[in-house]
Amino acid sequence: MAYRDTHKGLALLYCLLSIFILSAFYSPVSAKTLDPDIILLDRTAKAFAKVVQKARPAVVFIKVEKTIESRGTQGPFNFMEPFDFFNDPFFERFFGPRYHRPQPKRKFKQRGQGSGFIVDKRGYILTNNHVVGDADLIEVKLFDGREFKAKVVGTDPQSDVAVIKIDADDDLPVLPLGDSDKVKVGEWVIAVGNPFGLSETVTVGVVSAKGRNRIGINDYEDFIQTDAAINPGNSGGPLINIRGEAIGMNTAIFSRSGGYMGIGFAIPINMAKAVMKQLIEKGKVVRGWLGVVIQEVDEDLAKSFGLEKPEGVLVAEVSEDSPAKRGGLKQGDIILQLNGQKVKDAGELRNKIALTPPGTRVRLLVLRDGEKKLLVVKIGEKPGETTVAGVRKGILKKLGLSLQDLTPELAEQFGYKEGQGVLVSEVEPGSPAESAGIRAGYLIEEVNRIRVKTVAQCMNALRKSKHRVLLRLTDGQFTRYVVIRLE
Structure with a gap:
């Protein structure tokens, strides 16, 4: 028994001595590992990794293909062939615009790629309109390597949102949507x-x-x-x-x-x-409509209208036969609140009204002649801007044009003056607008001899057109009139 006890005692002593020696060698590393800051960083890194691990399976790779048809035209308003080097505006600035014979139409495949994420187990995928809009072929590759052909459920160019769908046999990973x-x-x-x-x-x-x-x-x-x-x-x-x-x-x-x-x-x-x-x-997007032209309130305007500081948005114009007109809004009113919430700027108010379903009654707190008034306005449906599968209906569809207000940023980018006109953002291939030599980046200054500065003004003038439209255009260097027949 004494031998065994002695043996156990020596073994225990050996173990303790070994632990002491090892701790002497590795104690500096252990001290660093147990540093609270490093532990916090390690936890943060693992938290990010955990979020990504759950989210990535619902993110998809989108490949698209579209057939493009292009052709040349004569005059200073020619538009570029896809590989026409010297038609680039950069060279026109030095050498002037090219006058050449009309070129035959030619087709080529345009390929692109983007991303999307699955929002419903039935296969609905949220992505951008500029990724899938007007595509002839859409292919979706999932995180697990599977590939599907997708169809367009609907697109909305004005917000750049699109929904596509794939048909999968089993449940798909879905990314939760926050607030x-x-x-x-x-x-x-x-x-x-x-x-x-x-x-x-x-x-x-x-x-x-x-x-x-x-x-x-x-x-x-x-x-x-x-x-x-x-x-x-x-x-x-x-x-x-x-x-x-x-x-x-x-x-x-x-x-x-x-x-x-x-x-x-x-x-x-x-x-x-x-x-x-x-x-x-x-299958379409219907937006709310108030029927006003609004602008920001700066410090000078605030003083002129009796405000202590710049706030709200100023009503510069009220359209005839509009929800705003019927609801009692007047030119010169300053909209301070929408449904009890402060209005920060014109963009915010425009977005909130657009997302309000037509027929909804909203409460507007306005400042008029130094007094606050509460108005109740029934939101209408925005005319001429309903979009089905990404195609704008109405006269713009006939012309093959997409228009955009000329913001100060766009004016600086394209070399125009703020308020000079309405920017052409897109021209549909093969459309009357394309045949007339109009291309994206041009500015519409007049419609039927009427000066236009906003898309709303341009649309009002276009709606009065019956058989033809007379446009005055500029590209920053040249100005000319163009007639487009509507028949």
């Missing part, structure tokens, strides 16, 4: 997408700003700005919060080089959800 109204500036966000075709790419940043609405990208803007790296191919992918919810859809970047410069824009998920719901349920 973008609750997002705070400075919050961590994660962008997931396929930049430059590099699938399943993840970048991390913060919310840099909210409510960006004078960028000049879409008709309806309320962007979330982020410094998470976004590049070509990220379009349509989700911007995710640290709870793994999509709070935005990545759609554009501000860049002088074409690549990431620290400023990216995402459509708030609440706006995207509202558009998506209409596209899925109705």
Whole structure:
């Protein structure tokens, strides 16, 4: 017994001595590992990884193909062939516009790619209109490698939101949708997408700003700005919060080089959800309409209208036979509140009215002649802007034109003066507008000899056209009149 006890005692002593020696060698490493700051960073890194691990399976890679038809024309308003080097505006600035013989039409395949994310187990995918709009072929590749052909459920060019659908046999991974109204500036966000075709790419940043609405990208803007790296191919992918919810859809970047410069824009998920719901349920988007032309209130205007500080938006014009007119709004009113909430700027009010279903009654608090008045207005349906599967109906469809108000940013970008006219944002191939030599980037200054400065004014003048439309156009260098027949 004594021998065994002695043996056990020596064994225990040996073990204790070994632990002491090992701890002497490895104690510095252990101390660093147990540092509270390092533990916190490690937990943060694992938290991001966990969010990404759950979100990535619902993010898809989208490939599109479209047939483009192009041709040349004569005169100073020629438009570029896809590979016509010397028709580029850069060279026209030095050598002047080219006069050449009409070229025969030719077709070529245009391929593109982008991102999207699954929002419903039935196969509905949210993405950008500029990714899938007018595409002849849409292919979707899932995280697990499966590929599907997709069909367009509906698109809305004015908000740049589109919904496509794939038919899959089993349940699909779905990305939860958050509440973008609750997002705070400075919050961590994660962008997931396929930049430059590099699938399943993840970048991390913060919310840099909210409510960006004078960028000049879409008709309806309320962007979330982020410094998470976004590049070509990220379009349509989700911007995710640290709870793994999509709070935005990545759609554009501000860049002088074409690549990431620290400023990216995402459509708030609440706006995207509202558009998506209409596209899925109705196949079209119907927007609310007030019927006013509004402008920002600066310090000088605030003093002129008896305000202590700039707030609300000024009603510069009230359209005849509009909901605003019937509801008692007058030119010179300053709209301070909508349904009890302060109106920050013109863009915010325009977006909120647009997302309000026609027929809804809203309460407007206005300042008129120094006194506050409460008005109740029944929202109408915006005329001439209903979109089905991304095609604008009405006279613009006949002409083959898409128009956009000339914001100060767009005026500077294209070399025009603010208020000079209405910008042509898109020309449909083979349309009367294309045949007349009109191309994207031109400015419409007059319609039927009527001066126009906004899309609303342009639309009012166009609706009065019967058999033909007379347009005065400029491209910044040349000005000319164009007649387009409507028959």
